[in-house]
Amino acid sequence: MYNAFISYSHAADDKFAPALQNALQxxxxxWYKKRNLEIFRDESSLSASPHLWGNITRALxxxxxxxxxxxxxxxxxxxxxxxxxxxxxxxxxxxxxxxLTEGEIKWDDKNNHFLNPDNNSLxxxxxxxxxxxxxxxxxxxxxxxxDLSLNNPIFKKEILKLAAKLHxxxxxxxxxxxxxxxxxxxxxxxxxxxxxxxxLIAAMVAGWIANEKRKEAETETEKAQSTTFVxxxxxxxxxxxxxxxxxxxxxxxxxxxxxxVLAIQRIMSEAFxxxxxxxxxxxxxxxxxxxxxxxxxxxxxxxxxxxTASFDNTAKIWDxxxxxxxxxxxxxxxxxxxxxxxxxxxxxxTGSGDNTAKIWDxxxxxxxxxxNExxxxxxxxxxxxxxxxxxTASYDSTTKIWDxxxxxxxxxxxxxxxxxxxxxxxxxxxxxxTASFDITAKIWDxxxxxxxxxxxxxxxxxxxxxxxxxxxxxxTASQDGTAKIWDxxxxxxLIDLSGPTxxxxxxxxxxxxxxxxTASWDNTAKIWDxxxxxxxxxxxxxxxxxxxxxxxxxxxxxxTASYDNTAKIWDxxxxxxxxxxxxxxxRIxxxxxxxxxxxxxTASYDNTAKIWDxxxSNKIADINGHTGALSSALxxxxxxxxxTASYDSTTRIWDxxxxxxxxxxxxxxxxxxxxxxxxxxxxxxTASQDGTAKIWD
Numbered sequence: 001m002y003n004a005f006i007s008y009s010h011a012a013d014d015k016f017a018p019a020l021q022n023a024l025q026x027x028x029x030x031w032y033k034k035r036n037l038e039i040f041r042d043e044s045s046l047s048a049s050p051h052l053w054g055n056i057t058r059a060l061x062x063x064x065x066x067x068x069x070x071x072x073x074x075x076x077x078x079x080x081x082x083x084x085x086x087x088x089x090x091x092x093x094x095x096x097x098x099x100l101t102e103g104e105i106k107w108d109d110k111n112n113h114f115l116n117p118d119n120n121s122l123x124x125x126x127x128x129x130x131x132x133x134x135x136x137x138x139x140x141x142x143x144x145x146x147d148l149s150l151n152n153p154i155f156k157k158e159i160l161k162l163a164a165k166l167h168x169x170x171x172x173x174x175x176x177x178x179x180x181x182x183x184x185x186x187x188x189x190x191x192x193x194x195x196x197x198x199x200l201i202a203a204m205v206a207g208w209i210a211n212e213k214r215k216e217a218e219t220e221t222e223k224a225q226s227t228t229f230v231x232x233x234x235x236x237x238x239x240x241x242x243x244x245x246x247x248x249x250x251x252x253x254x255x256x257x258x259x260x261v262l263a264i265q266r267i268m269s270e271a272f273x274x275x276x277x278x279x280x281x282x283x284x285x286x287x288x289x290x291x292x293x294x295x296x297x298x299x300x301x302x303x304x305x306x307x308t309a310s311f312d313n314t315a316k317i318w319d320x321x322x323x324x325x326x327x328x329x330x331x332x333x334x335x336x337x338x339x340x341x342x343x344x345x346x347x348x349x350t351g352s353g354d355n356t357a358k359i360w361d362x363x364x365x366x367x368x369x370x371x372n373e374x375x376x377x378x379x380x381x382x383x384x385x386x387x388x389x390x391x392t393a394s395y396d397s398t399t400k401i402w403d404x405x406x407x408x409x410x411x412x413x414x415x416x417x418x419x420x421x422x423x424x425x426x427x428x429x430x431x432x433x434t435a436s437f438d439i440t441a442k443i444w445d446x447x448x449x450x451x452x453x454x455x456x457x458x459x460x461x462x463x464x465x466x467x468x469x470x471x472x473x474x475x476t477a478s479q480d481g482t483a484k485i486w487d488x489x490x491x492x493x494l495i496d497l498s499g500p501t502x503x504x505x506x507x508x509x510x511x512x513x514x515x516x517x518t519a520s521w522d523n524t525a526k527i528w529d530x531x532x533x534x535x536x537x538x539x540x541x542x543x544x545x546x547x548x549x550x551x552x553x554x555x556x557x558x559x560t561a562s563y564d565n566t567a568k569i570w571d572x573x574x575x576x577x578x579x580x581x582x583x584x585x586x587r588i589x590x591x592x593x594x595x596x597x598x599x600x601x602t603a604s605y606d607n608t609a610k611i612w613d614x615x616x617s618n619k620i621a622d623i624n625g626h627t628g629a630l631s632s633a634l635x636x637x638x639x640x641x642x643x644t645a646s647y648d649s650t651t652r653i654w655d656x657x658x659x660x661x662x663x664x665x666x667x668x669x670x671x672x673x674x675x676x677x678x679x680x681x682x683x684x685x686t687a688s689q690d691g692t693a694k695i696w697d
Contacts, residue, residue, distance in 0.1 A: 002040040003166050004097075005063035007083045011376060011395045011419075012073035013101055014334070014353060016139075017041055019148035020069070020099065020159075026150065027163045028177045037166055039067075052295075053082075054589045054631060055671070058605070058647070060086055065095045065166055070121040070136075071102035076418065076437060077123070078461060078479070084125035093129060097165055098122075098136035099158075107133045137161050286667070287318050287685075287693040289325060295336065296674060297687035300345040303678040305362060306685050307348050308693045309339035315350050317365050320683060323695050327365020331358060337379060343387040347404065351381035357392045359407050369407020373400060380422065384429040389446060391432055393420040399434050401449050411449020415442055422464050426471040431488060433474050435465035441476050443491050453491020457484060463505055468513040473530065475516050477507035483518045485530060495533030497526070511555040515572060519549035525560050527575050537575015541568060547588060553597040557614065561591035567602050569617055579617025583610055590632045594639040599656060601642050603633035609644050611659050621659020625652060631673060636681040643684055645675035651686050651696075665696050 004024070008017045018041065025035035040059040042052075060066075066087045074080045087096065098105070103121030105114055114120060117127040137158045142148050150156045164171040287297075292312030299306055299320060306318045307329075315329035315336055329339075334353035341348055341362060348360040357371040357378050371381075376396030383390055383404060390402040391413075399413035399420055418437035425432055425446060432444040433455075441455035441462050455465070460480030467474055467488060474486045475497075483497040483504050497507070503521040510516070515536070516528045525539040525546060539549075544564035551558055551572060558570040567581040567588055581591075586605035593600055593614060600612040601623075609623035609630055623633075628648030635642055635656060642654045651665035651672050665675075670690030677684055684696045 002063040003037040004039050004065040004067050005060055006041045006067045007080050008069035009071060009074035009077045009080060012071040013069045016101055017069060023150055023159045024163055027159055028174055057086055065097055067097050067099060070098050070100045070105060072121055075121050075123050081123045081125045084123055098134060100136060100138050100140060135165060289316060290691045292691055293689045294687040294691060294693050297685045297693040299678045300341045302345055303680050307339045309336040311335045315339040320695060329360050329365055331367060338381055342383045349381050349390060351378035353377040357381040371402050371407055384425050386429050391423050393423040395419045399423050413444050413449055415451060424466060426467045428471055433465045435462040437461045441465040455486050455491055457493055468509045470513055475507045477504040479503045483507040497528045508550055510551045517549050517558055519546045521545055525549040539570050539575060541577060548591055552593050559591055561588040563587040567591045581612055589630055594635045596639055601633045603630035603644060605629040609633040623654055623659050625661060636677045638681055643675045645672040647671040651675045667694055
């Protein structure tokens with residue numbers, strides 16, 4: 001559980017938010033506690049990593065208060081608005097606390113609302129929501145590192161007000177507690193120094209005696225350790241064969257004279273060829289070295305390397321066969337938004353909150369080039385289909401094209417006036433489409449950077465823009481409740497897809513390009529005929545937000561997943577509901593088809609996954625055993641296995657035909673953020689909040 005959740009714009013308050021979190025956790029902290037409050041602060045950018053939304057809602061559910069860092073940029077942030085909307089739907093508005101970091105908010109006592117809602121620092125989700133003046137503090141004077149310290153009386157005074165709310169105490173009482181705690185710390189420090197001096201003298205005398213006895217005890221200890229390791233290994237045989245092998249190896253290494261050879265050989269044999277036989281999966285390597293959460297881990301196209309990206313400002317390249325670190329990719333000074341291989345696997349591209357992207361040699365880790373002309377965090381960085389170009393998008397409202405071999409800038413794609421939400425190449429790599437908060441999308445020539453067309457007509461932020469499979473059309477999705485189809489060659493609007501009554505967060509083409517499915521926050525999806533713009537069907541039935549809506553591989557079905565704890569299968573030709581996939585008791589975090597389209601796996605916050613027959617909608621199996629919410633569930637490339645990742649710090653492999661567990665992948669000490677198969681399906685890489693990635697056979 002968290003005492004509070006901090007919601008903020010990473011572009012505006014990336015340095016302010018951690019300082020606030022640290023101050024609240026240290027205020028009036030007793031010496032014996034690590035922190036005085038549990039404060040959740042999202043260290044990633046949801047604009048760069050929207051797949052982490054499940055982690056955010058889980059933290060919101062577990063928080064007592066919502067702290068909003070109000071600024072002009074947070075007012076425009078769709079993710080801050082989305083966090084507020086989720087809080088208001090599930091929690092009390094009375095528990096929203098506001099810290100003003102930039103801009104203006106002024107309360108009108110006469111009319112009981114904030115003045116100038118269209119041009120203040122309060123996000124739209126809170127406009128006209130308060131009946132009485134809410135709690136808020138003014139931190140606009142705190143700018144520098146020294147300002148954001150409890151040694152600064154102005155900052156400390158405001159923190160006292162906020163901390164008192166979280167502790168449920170009067171500010172004067174908490175201030176007295178802070179003074180008392182500080183006094184105790186001084187007395188403890190002075191007492192500890194005196195005690196240490198006495199102990200130091202005693203330790204010198206005892207040291208000589210202990211050293212003599214140590215030599216005698218070492219041999220007996222080693223024997224006892226070896227015997228203990230053998231006993232532990234036997235206990236782990238059925239639970240964790242990999243651990244049994246490791247313990248048997250330790251038994252051999254620690255025995256000073258005659259290792260129990262027969263016992264160790266028997267353990268090794270049973271672990272490898274026991275009840276699980278050839279289906280056993282072994283944990284192979286720790287990819288350790290990051291000092292912050294690992295946000296992503298991906299295989300190279302040939303499966304021989306892995307690149308990991310972390311909030312510790314670095315990426316690392318690993319040999320997927322041995323787990324040996326090939327190189328540290330150092331040089332960024334802020335969190336990494338992405339790290340990906342080029343299509344041929346010879347280069348790596350990283351994007352960061354430090355306003356830069358960098359190109360690296362995947363074989364050596366040597367930096368090839370700095371792409372450092374943005375003035376805001378790089379939210380997206382991708383290679384063209386042929387790998388010869390790179391396009392980067394930034395919070396600074398610009399997109400740039402670069403030569404992938406030299407890092408030389410080819411063109412500035414200027415024209416957007418607000419943050420670019422998405423940027424993608426056409427299938428042939430000749431065009432680029434960008435979508436922005438400034439309510440427009442734009443088409444660009446990828447060779448020259450020349451703007452081909454403005455896609456104007458939306459009245460709300462354009463959330464996404466994607467090409468049709470043949471590259472001849474583009475579909476845009478917007479907060480204004482509409483989607484639109486455009487001619488990719490001219491930018492001419494072909495069709496309005498109007499009908500949703502809420503924020504349209506995605507619009508995708510069918511595999512043959514003949515249809516589009518849109519998903520909206522009005523709890524519905526809709527199917528459209530691309531040639532005519534005619535609505536084919538409303539996919540109604542969900543009672544909460546949709547988290548996904550997409551076509552099956554053959555384009556004949558549509559799968560929707562929702563926060564109402566269900567998924568549904570629809571006939572793409574008619575929109576007729578084929579089946580309800582019911583049984584989960586919490587929201588569904590992911591839902592995917594197998595590569596052949598014959599099966600579906602759903603993963604949920606109820607700690608389970610379920611396998612379904614896509615043709616009949618019959619449930620094939622329940623996947624039970626995790627003790628925490630599932631972040632994802634994916635099929636192997638051949639569709640024969642499923643890997644699940646969970647907040648319980650484990651990953652598991654399952655037989656896709658029966659749902660029977662094949663193996664537990666244990667070893668992480670934090671939530672598993674992602675788990676993916678290598679291209680050949682022979683390995684799995686997991687990335688965790690504990691700062692490590694691991695490779696598994």
